[in-house]
Amino acid sequence: MNEQELRKRLEALKSEHRDLDTAIAALVETGREKGYTDxxxxARLKKRKLRIRDQIAAIEDTLLPDIIA
Known part of the structure; x- marks a missing residue:
């Protein structure tokens, strides 16, 4: 992938990560209202969110390599 494709992928992953955050919060809130939570x-959403965070970190490392001073 070139840099432009990596940046597009990074933005898509960040957006999905935020969406998962919202979905998890909604499930927790709905669970409180109903008296039980799924x-x-x-757990599945949180696991997916962690995988996405790892992918984000990998892409960021590729785009911003360590500089040894």
Whole structure:
């Protein structure tokens, strides 16, 4: 992938990460209102969110390599 494609992918992943944050918060809030939460669904979303965070970090490392001074 070239730099432009990496930046597009990075933005898409960040957007998905924010969306997952919103979805998790909504599930927790809905669970409070109903008196139970779908822990399995929340765990799956959190796991996906962690995988996305790792992908974001990998792309950022590629775009901004370490500079040894």
């Amino acid at each position: 822990q399995l669904q929340i």
